[in-house]
Amino acid sequence: MAFSPHAPDAPGTPGPADGAPDAQQPPAPAELAGPGGFSGLGTRLRHLLDLLESEVASLYPALGLDGYRPRFSPFLRALDALGPSPVRDLARAVSVTHSAASQTVSRLVAHGLVEQRVGADARQRVVHLTDRARELLPVLAAEWAVVEAAAEEFEAELPYRLTDLIAAAEEALARRPLRARVVDAVDSVPEALRPHLKALRPGPPAPVTEGKDETGAAPSPMGTMTFDDPNR
Numbered sequence: 001m002a003f004s005p006h007a008p009d010a011p012g013t014p015g016p017a018d019g020a021p022d023a024q025q026p027p028a029p030a031e032l033a034g035p036g037g038f039s040g041l042g043t044r045l046r047h048l049l050d051l052l053e054s055e056v057a058s059l060y061p062a063l064g065l066d067g068y069r070p071r072f073s074p075f076l077r078a079l080d081a082l083g084p085s086p087v088r089d090l091a092r093a094v095s096v097t098h099s100a101a102s103q104t105v106s107r108l109v110a111h112g113l114v115e116q117r118v119g120a121d122a123r124q125r126v127v128h129l130t131d132r133a134r135e136l137l138p139v140l141a142a143e144w145a146v147v148e149a150a151a152e153e154f155e156a157e158l159p160y161r162l163t164d165l166i167a168a169a170e171e172a173l174a175r176r177p178l179r180a181r182v183v184d185a186v187d188s189v190p191e192a193l194r195p196h197l198k199a200l201r202p203g204p205p206a207p208v209t210e211g212k213d214e215t216g217a218a219p220s221p222m223g224t225m226t227f228d229d230p231n232r
Helices: 029-033 043-059 072-082 087-094 096-109 131-154 162-175 178-184 191-200
Strands: 114-118 125-129
Touching: 072 087, 072 096, 072 114, 072 125, 072 131, 087 096, 087 125, 096 114
Parallel strands: none
Antiparallel strands: 114 125
16 A cells, blocks of 8 residues: 555654644655655556556547456457467467466457357367457557557657667566576675575575574464465
8 A cells, every 4th residue: 555645644653633743753654765665666567557557448438438448459459460369379469478368368258359269179269359349440440549649649758768668678588587687686685684585596405403494593483475466
């Protein structure tokens, strides 16, 4: 949750109601960190994408596209250009993972915009546009064109074009994945934190003293923690 100037005071923090003058109040966390100071790169990229998608989605009701999502358009455009295609080919055409493509196709099926049929290979299902989707193609083409024109104007205001930066980032990660970069960066973090990162680097396991882990600390009563992806 982002820090807000309208959020309740943290417990123990003096505020005007406590009789303490404003000048004596400690700075709010957001003031110390600055905008986005507690967010990682991935969070900020997702936030930017959410901003862009929500603005585009706000156009759809006026175009008679209630319930339509921006992520649908690349798939419908690909199917219109390529013809019926398996999910694997759509994932490649749209530059997303097979899992992401499969999820979007499922949503398109639920919206009546595509259907899946058994292909020449009975083990493969092929995605087809429905008649309803074909009726929407002219509207979607017009919407795509005007949004692309607006995106060009938006990018012209930036110091660097987003499309160029994204392409450069993808190429850099193809040369050297982020996981490898993280492992190499272990030595750059404060020394006190490094014991917690030992598992990131391969090597022979250190001997474990009874009642202690390889860092010499007693095992945590919480055991190994797992975290669910909140975006799933």
